Amino acid sequence: MKETKHIRSFSMKHIVFVFFIVSLFFPLIQQQFKLIKEKPLEGFFNIEDYPTLSIEKWKNGEFQKQFETAYNDQIGFHDFFIELQSQINYSLFNISKIQSVVVGKEGYLYVRNYIDAVNGNDFMGSAYINLQIEKGKVVDSILKQKNISLLFAIAPGKGSYFPEYIPDAYKTNNHPDSTNYACYKKAFANSSLNFLDLREYFLKIKDTCRYPLFSQVGVHWGEYACYIATDTLLKKLGIKNTAKIKDLKLNDSLIQTDKDAGLLMNTLKFPKYYKMTIPELIFASDTSKPTLNLLSIGDSYFSNIVTTGIVDSIFKTYDYKLYNKPVLSKAEFKKHIEKHQVVLLLATDATLNQFPYDFIDQAFETYAPKDKYYYFLKKREFMIFTKGALKNISKNKAWQKQMIRAAKQKNIKPEEEFVSNAIWLYYNQ
Amino acid sequence: MVFSSALFLFGFLPVFLLIYYSLPQKFKNHFLLFASLLFFAWGAPLFVFFVIGSLILDLYLVRKMEQATVSKEKKIFLLASIVLNVGSLAYFKYANFFIENINELFSTWGAGAVANWTDIALPIGISFFTFKKLSYTIDVYRQTHRSFDSIANYFLFILLFPELVAGPIVRYNEIADQIIDRKDKETIDHKLSGLYRFIIGLSKKVLIANVLGAEADKIFDSSFQLINTADAWLGIIAYTFQIYFDFSGYSDMAIGIARMLGFTFPENFNSPYTSQSITEFWQRWHTTLGRWMRDYLYIPLGGNRVESNKRLYFNLAFVFFISGLWHGASWNFIVWGCYHGFFLIIERMFLNSFYGKIGKLPSMIITFFVVMIGWVFFRAEDMGDAMRYLHKLFVVDLHPTHQIYLIDFYVILGIAAMLSFMNVFKFQQAIEKSIYFNFYSNKRTLILGLICYTLLILSASAMVSASFNPFIYYRF
Numbered sequence: 016m017k018e019t020k021h022i023r024s025f026s027m028k029h030i031v032f033v034f035f036i037v038s039l040f041f042p043l044i045q046q047q048f049k050l051i052k053e054k055p056l057e058g059f060f061n062i063e064d065y066p067t068l069s070i071e072k073w074k075n076g077e078f079q080k081q082f083e084t085a086y087n088d089q090i091g092f093h094d095f096f097i098e099l100q101s102q103i104n105y106s107l108f109n110i111s112k113i114q115s116v117v118v119g120k121e122g123y124l125y126v127r128n129y130i131d132a133v134n135g136n137d138f139m140g141s142a143y144i145n146l147q148i149e150k151g152k153v154v155d156s157i158l159k160q161k162n163i164s165l166l167f168a169i170a171p172g173k174g175s176y177f178p179e180y181i182p183d184a185y186k187t188n189n190h191p192d193s194t195n196y197a198c199y200k201k202a203f204a205n206s207s208l209n210f211l212d213l214r215e216y217f218l219k220i221k222d223t224c225r226y227p228l229f230s231q232v233g234v235h236w237g238e239y240a241c242y243i244a245t246d247t248l249l250k251k252l253g254i255k256n257t258a259k260i261k262d263l264k265l266n267d268s269l270i271q272t273d274k275d276a277g278l279l280m281n282t283l284k285f286p287k288y289y290k291m292t293i294p295e296l297i298f299a300s301d302t303s304k305p306t307l308n309l310l311s312i313g314d315s316y317f318s319n320i321v322t323t324g325i326v327d328s329i330f331k332t333y334d335y336k337l338y339n340k341p342v343l344s345k346a347e348f349k350k351h352i353e354k355h356q357v358v359l360l361l362a363t364d365a366t367l368n369q370f371p372y373d374f375i376d377q378a379f380e381t382y383a384p385k386d387k388y389y390y391f392l393k394k395r396e397f398m399i400f401t402k403g404a405l406k407n408i409s410k411n412k413a414w415q416k417q418m419i420r421a422a423k424q425k426n427i428k429p430e431e432e433f434v435s436n437a438i439w440l441y442y443n444q
Numbered sequence: 445m446v447f448s449s450a451l452f453l454f455g456f457l458p459v460f461l462l463i464y465y466s467l468p469q470k471f472k473n474h475f476l477l478f479a480s481l482l483f484f485a486w487g488a489p490l491f492v493f494f495v496i497g498s499l500i501l502d503l504y505l506v507r508k509m510e511q512a513t514v515s516k517e518k519k520i521f522l523l524a525s526i527v528l529n530v531g532s533l534a535y536f537k538y539a540n541f542f543i544e545n546i547n548e549l550f551s552t553w554g555a556g557a558v559a560n561w562t563d564i565a566l567p568i569g570i571s572f573f574t575f576k577k578l579s580y581t582i583d584v585y586r587q588t589h590r591s592f593d594s595i596a597n598y599f600l601f602i603l604l605f606p607e608l609v610a611g612p613i614v615r616y617n618e619i620a621d622q623i624i625d626r627k628d629k630e631t632i633d634h635k636l637s638g639l640y641r642f643i644i645g646l647s648k649k650v651l652i653a654n655v656l657g658a659e660a661d662k663i664f665d666s667s668f669q670l671i672n673t674a675d676a677w678l679g680i681i682a683y684t685f686q687i688y689f690d691f692s693g694y695s696d697m698a699i700g701i702a703r704m705l706g707f708t709f710p711e712n713f714n715s716p717y718t719s720q721s722i723t724e725f726w727q728r729w730h731t732t733l734g735r736w737m738r739d740y741l742y743i744p745l746g747g748n749r750v751e752s753n754k755r756l757y758f759n760l761a762f763v764f765f766i767s768g769l770w771h772g773a774s775w776n777f778i779v780w781g782c783y784h785g786f787f788l789i790i791e792r793m794f795l796n797s798f799y800g801k802i803g804k805l806p807s808m809i810i811t812f813f814v815v816m817i818g819w820v821f822f823r824a825e826d827m828g829d830a831m832r833y834l835h836k837l838f839v840v841d842l843h844p845t846h847q848i849y850l851i852d853f854y855v856i857l858g859i860a861a862m863l864s865f866m867n868v869f870k871f872q873q874a875i876e877k878s879i880y881f882n883f884y885s886n887k888r889t890l891i892l893g894l895i896c897y898t899l900l901i902l903s904a905s906a907m908v909s910a911s912f913n914p915f916i917y918y919r920f
Contacts, residue, residue: 027886028632028633028636028884028889029632031636032632032636034893035639035893035896036458038897038900039454039457039458040454042904056912057914059914060914060915073489076487079487079489086451087450087907088911090454096909097905097908097912099901099905100905100908103905104852108851108852108855110850110852112909113914115913136846184850184851187844187846279914409669410667410670412667412668413665415667
């Protein structure tokens with residue numbers, strides 16, 4: 016190697032080297048003194064705290080592990096580094112590495128589980144879905160005797176409403192009938208249950224609707240879509256809508272729910288998006304006073320409806336339980352249901368894998384033990400659950416290996432271990 | 445603490461360099477030893493005292509060996525040192541493996557377990573520093589180099605933090621003089637080229653290996669029901685480049701840090717995927733291990749200079765069996781070693797003459813393919829998985845896949861392939877030489893500086909954001 020001796024070269028190289036070394040101190044300096052104000056990141060995430068030092072934690076490496084994570088999470092320019100990485104992924108590759116966000120065609124953003132729903136990746140299986148419907152029928156007939164109407168509704172998700180913008184790499188569904196939506200739709204059609212397919216309705220009006228129903232960079236439906244959904248729901252329930260649109264305004268700065276996917280990407284520059292419309296509603300005051308109490312169990316799509324304020328004006332009272340939480344005891348549950356005249360169970364296609372949020376199971380256990388179908392359906396439930404658990408074990412390499420090891424230790428066949436685990440899961444779910 | 449972590453890059457390294465450069469010459473080695481001990485204690489706190497104890501004992505044995513005047517006495521101390529080092533490695537790394545296999549053997553005969561599993565943690569870098577300790581003992585025994593006068597220097601040689609975790613395996617005779625005195629190499633040219641080398645290594649690890657690794661992991665960790673033949677091929681191709689950029693990136697970082705401190709470490713990789721035979725592959729892949737095996741194991745066994753081909757093939761097979769075992773305490777590593785040994789043997793038997801007939805490019809393609817298939821054993825969790833993976837590769841299964849590959853993966857895979865094979869062209873060799881092995885003019889300092897600064901920021905962004913995965917709403 017030939018070494019340069021030139022004095023100018025010598026000093027220039029020193030400057031470059033020192034600049035690099037000083038640069039390595041920048042994050043540390045920023046961490047300590049916060050000299051430059053950073054834009055905070057969006058979304059909910061965990062920032063690890065620095066651990067307290069103890070000999071035990073040091074010995075087992077827990078202290079070092081937590082310290083390294085905390086150092087990474089709290090390093091100066093942490094937020095900038097993340098935004099830069101996101102921007103590179105978005106601008107250079109048109110992708111997002113935030114696991115839940117999928118960048119679609121023409122700037123449409125999705126949340127991954129909405130695409131999974133369209134592809135049937137979260138398919139619960141027709142046996143499970145049919146069981147829910149069978150149980151639903153039993154519950155419905157009992158509630159009807161108590162003058163309580165049960166309404167099931169499926170709202171469109173962003174993936175099913177805008178399938179045309181889903182990136183080709185994500186279009187992996189080869190069995191269109193093997194989705195929760197297709198299966199629920201078929202099962203509802205074959206039952207006497209009261210069911211409203213908002214997804215089908217929204218797709219029907221998609222091309223003729225004057226204003227966009229979903230935003231480009233959000234996860235949920237817009238306010239205008241919420242109004243249409245509520246109006247349709249009320250019609251289905253035979254209730255007169257007292258809220259009417261007075262005016263529709265184009266919105267420049269999107270409300271939180273209309274741009275949540277874009278925010279979650281955490282890019283340096285927010286992606287481009289089209290404007291949404293916000294309806295200005297007037298609530299009629301001359302109509303007769305609302306008399307019905309509504310119990311709604313749903314996902315965040317119903318939260319959007321609640322925030323429009325329409326529900327307040329139409330029902331005497333309403334109780335909204337997001338994902339049927341918190342879980343009530345049997346007695347509380349019974350008391351709670353019977354305070355209402357209408358029970359609405361609403362899911363988006365992306366939350367159909369949780370639908371009907373254990374509500375039907377809970378109602379079935381509360382009201383149906385004396386029903387003639389009770390033991391028949393419980394037996395079916397057991398078979399479906401254990402079969403499903405065995406399938407999950409076979410798909411999970413690590414779990415399977417763990418059980419093969421356990422079987423070896425117990426000197427039994429792996430299959431026996433799988434079955435006993437599936438049964439254990441059923442009774443301890 | 446790995447080099448590609450925020451704590452190392454924005455904590456340990458700059459603070460260490462600042463203090464190191466500020467200290468007078470006579471204190472530099474002491475501080476370097478202190479930092480190395482801290483580095484080791486961070487990763488393996490329970491083993492610091494064990495390692496210090498074993499170093500003292502080994503040092504004593506080597507001193508006694510050097511002082512001994514009778515050849516037999518020398519040999520006894522040499523053997524004692526080898527037993528101490530190999531024994532420690534066997535206990536920490538292989539005890540459970542042996543117990544598991546013996547129990548398995550007994551259970552097939554209907555007998556119960558002869559011993560139970562023990563909870564043995566593996567000290568970081570044990571495979572690497574054991575080989576370094578052995579090289580010290582053997583080099584002193586062979587009088588290739590005198591032993592260190594100072595205990596601190598011996599400790600520093602073994603525990604030198606840049607090469608502690610993943611090599612390169614620097615042999616005693618290569619570095620002994622540099623540990624004692626390296627003033628002539630502590631120039632700004634060395635520091636700058638070391639810094640650039642470190643950043644290039646970091647980029648190879650973070651920007652290439654990690655991206656490929658994420659996809660390879662996804663495929664290898666999937667249930668075999670969920671992947672098809674195309675996925676399996678993509679997985680092994682991704683892993684083939686991942687392991688190269690990961691390991692060579694780490695070696696670049698080690699070489700770079702060492703150069704910033706005035707050391708010259710031997711090179712560890714030289715475009716291995718351009719090799720035209722497995723024999724050549726081992727002259728280009730993890731070369732410090734290959735040279736160690738050659739000098740301390742293969743040649744003492746007789747090497748090439750043996751009476752019969754049988755003995756030669758035995759030597760090769762044995763060395764590669766040990767090499768496989770050194771990489772990990774599992775049958776798949778042993779099979780991987782033997783697989784390479786097998787190709788080395790058949791190359792000597794007939795394959796080399798076949799390669800000669802078909803020309804350079806086909807030989808390179810065949811060798812790359814052989815190496816790639818070998819990585820299946822290396823990456824799979826156990827032999828069962830390796831065999832199932834091979835079945836997926838070679839028995840066509842084209843059921844629709846659920847795996848999703850994003851465009852960045854294909855781009856990075858393309859870049860990785862390009863960088864891996866470009867060395868067959870002369871201009872690439874010239875570029876590499878000018879970056880790695882030459883000092884820079886002012887203009888080149890600035891251009892490379894700009895490139896490296898960009899790479900540093902990109903690597904830091906990728907590194908810091910690797911674990912960031914927010915939820916859209918908390919309640920979800």
